[in-house]
Amino acid sequence: MTTNPSNAPEREANRLTLFWQKFGPNTYPIDIDALVSGTFNGDGFQGSLSTRLERFDSFEGCLVKTSGTDDWTILLNSRTPNKRRLRFTYAHELGHFMCHRHLRDRFEDSEATLNDFHSDVEREANIFASSLLMPANLFRDEFSADPWTTELLCAIGSRFECSLQASALRYINLTSKPCAFIVSRDGMIVWSSKSKTSPFLRAFKFGDELPELSYAKNPPPSEVAITDSVQTGYSWSESQCCKESQYFDYSGNGFQYTCVEFTG
Ligand SMILES: [Zn+2]
Structure with missing residues (x-):
């Protein structure tokens, strides 16, 4: 329609x-x-x-x-x-x-x-x-200069009282940075989005397995909800290095959110 x-x-x-x-x-x-x-x-x-x-x-x-x-x-x-x-x-x-x-x-x-x-x-x-x-003018004023991490994602969610998934989609749609957002469960991608300037990703579609060398595939054994951003080389792309951070949803759904920012 x-x-x-x-x-x-x-x-x-x-x-x-x-x-x-x-x-x-x-x-x-x-x-x-x-x-x-x-x-x-x-x-x-x-x-x-x-x-x-x-x-x-x-x-x-x-x-x-x-x-x-x-x-x-x-x-x-x-x-x-x-x-x-x-x-x-x-x-x-x-x-x-x-x-x-x-x-x-x-x-x-x-x-x-x-x-x-x-x-x-x-x-x-x-x-x-x-x-x-999440108006574009506020979004750009307050968040465009910060690196794309799960810490930033949580800050956006709190600022606008929006879900993390909605916040991530808005960021990805507005940013000029090469970056991606991945939702996974049990090592498989459930949902994903990447910015216009993002390179091709090794794994992106529903049902794809998380890349073997990614931080998402090998997170630290801890109970923290948000991890720091770490360099994981070419784990997500053959052409560009990246940084990754994770968010773990402990509400019972078992979702893991991954913010990937490509650094060239
Ligand atoms: Zn409707």
């Missing part, structure tokens, strides 16, 4: 960011409730947009129009265990409101649709959410 190009998700997010930074409190992590009540329940939009946090069985988030009106409601599931994920879902539903409400009257999101990279509508709502929660 294609959408109206005038409703491009980044442009819509930037419009709200400008509003928040110039005329709003300009505080971050952004207060989405305050943004919604300050923006849409005033001049310029004839209907209303409100938010309800309740227990639901069938979805994590939903944008729905009240029949016969121009009033919209974002429903958020209070049972979502991870508050950062709930924030992202909130911003995702706001993205549907800003970019897609001319398409239909109801958007319902489960974990599957929130991670659907094939649907234009879902992908655009995620781009909107990421751009709104």
